[in-house]
Amino acid sequence: MHRQIYDEYCQAIATGTLRPGQQVPSTRGLAAELGISRITVLNAYAQLLAEGYLQSRIGTGTTVSLALPDQSLPSGRRRRGDMSARRCAAMALAKRGPLFNSIESPPWARKSGAFAVGQVAFEQFPFPVWNSLVTRHCRNIRSRDLDYGDPMGLQALREAIATYLRTARGVHCESKQIMVVGGSQQALDISVRALLNPNDRVWVEEPGYRFVRRIFALNRIHMVPVPVDDEGLNVAQGIKRCWKARAAFVTPSHQYPLGFTMSASRRLQLLEWAERARAWILEDDYDSEYRYENMPIASLQGLDQNASIIYIGTLSKVLFPSLRLGYMVIPSELVERFRRVRFAMDIGPPNFYQAVLADFILEGHFARHIRRMRMLYRERRNLLLANLYSRIGARLKVTGEQAGMHFCVMLDGICDQEVAKRAAAANLCLVPLSSSYIGKRSQHGFILGFASTAADTMPDAVKKLQSALQFKIKI
Numbered sequence: 001m002h003r004q005i006y007d008e009y010c011q012a013i014a015t016g017t018l019r020p021g022q023q024v025p026s027t028r029g030l031a032a033e034l035g036i037s038r039i040t041v042l043n044a045y046a047q048l049l050a051e052g053y054l055q056s057r058i059g060t061g062t063t064v065s066l067a068l069p070d071q072s073l074p075s076g077r078r079r080r081g082d083m084s085a086r087r088c089a090a091m092a093l094a095k096r097g098p099l100f101n102s103i104e105s106p107p108w109a110r111k112s113g114a115f116a117v118g119q120v121a122f123e124q125f126p127f128p129v130w131n132s133l134v135t136r137h138c139r140n141i142r143s144r145d146l147d148y149g150d151p152m153g154l155q156a157l158r159e160a161i162a163t164y165l166r167t168a169r170g171v172h173c174e175s176k177q178i179m180v181v182g183g184s185q186q187a188l189d190i191s192v193r194a195l196l197n198p199n200d201r202v203w204v205e206e207p208g209y210r211f212v213r214r215i216f217a218l219n220r221i222h223m224v225p226v227p228v229d230d231e232g233l234n235v236a237q238g239i240k241r242c243w244k245a246r247a248a249f250v251t252p253s254h255q256y257p258l259g260f261t262m263s264a265s266r267r268l269q270l271l272e273w274a275e276r277a278r279a280w281i282l283e284d285d286y287d288s289e290y291r292y293e294n295m296p297i298a299s300l301q302g303l304d305q306n307a308s309i310i311y312i313g314t315l316s317k318v319l320f321p322s323l324r325l326g327y328m329v330i331p332s333e334l335v336e337r338f339r340r341v342r343f344a345m346d347i348g349p350p351n352f353y354q355a356v357l358a359d360f361i362l363e364g365h366f367a368r369h370i371r372r373m374r375m376l377y378r379e380r381r382n383l384l385l386a387n388l389y390s391r392i393g394a395r396l397k398v399t400g401e402q403a404g405m406h407f408c409v410m411l412d413g414i415c416d417q418e419v420a421k422r423a424a425a426a427n428l429c430l431v432p433l434s435s436s437y438i439g440k441r442s443q444h445g446f447i448l449g450f451a452s453t454a455a456d457t458m459p460d461a462v463k464k465l466q467s468a469l470q471f472k473i474k475i
Helices: 002-015 027-034 038-050 073-090 097-102 127-139 155-168 184-195 210-218 235-242 264-277 332-346 352-362 365-391 416-424 455-469
Strands: 054-057 061-064 178-181 201-206 222-229 247-250 280-284 309-314 326-329 397-399 406-410 445-449
Touching (some): 127 352, 178 184, 184 326, 201 235, 210 222, 352 365, 416 455
Parallel strands (some): 280 309
Antiparallel strands (some): 178 326
């Protein structure tokens, strides 16, 4: 409160509302008028007197100083702010302008509304179980739990993740190879820092996951867009465009965003290229838990005989995104290198929720939750497809509906980003397919998430989508 009084007086003096020599209220009178403690007013006046804004003489009371400081504080603050802005503009900043300019927040990036991509069914989360585990760990915190943990993550959680990956994803790993991270983007960032140098070239899928590009750009890695077809990444095209690339980033189980599964022949081609080119493969297995038509596809890492793959997984698509926990599997020979990079970045992940999650997995809640969500998401996917075909029909081309939490809808003759902007006003989160391309030649359509859209809201959401498409803009 005394700071507010101080600021108000400074502002009044700066603007001339209070003139030099003008008397101000006594501390007792101002305190009574404002209904506050006199001590608060005394503290404010003391600072104003010390800085020369007020003066006090016996017999005349307290007045505005006749000899004011060169600049009143609020005006000075504004001036310093202006100077700061000019100084920042003139100083040499990091030469990453195009990257920062590209990090914007279009309407479809808000992650709310029907068809949000990557959002889970929050209302179906087993809150009582999770809350019980959190309470248990809160009641049993020991002094050693408050210290820094292992940069690789909590041992109990790493063992639980390793067991799960060996069973469910066919990943060849031991717990010592698991690093717990703050999500898949941190896993990629650590991998790039550990394995690549500035100006190295990396294959990325075209179209692909746009947030990955920012990690590569921040680390000054040159991206080589490689086209994707219904067999996944076109390895032959990648070799043709840049045989000497140092790494390839792929989503082979459920390509983002088109949803194709990389064929066996392409997987073998990619592994062969990596061996011959002595390149790394960064495998993002982001929502492999959900397959609806066929048996789950084993990881690419499970086929690797040359320790060339960094396997990345996230828990945001299974549990909830604010948990901020993911993992990666590191070749044994690189574990110490990755550990050092991680330690330099943030020392390691927080311990508490790792311990909660370890129990959640070990007690069987994790597997049960995946099974429930797989059934629920299948139902929501089927309902969305039925409504789309009913209202929009033969104009649709759908890809990637066999797995995951989203699929793609291609439509001719639209500008998807314009439609997405209009749809946002109707509380629809339409991610334009064209935003996933690096090159200028892009397919227009939408990436539609279905996992977080409740069944009873689906028909109305599709009706709103149909209305938005009726005002389509020709390309």
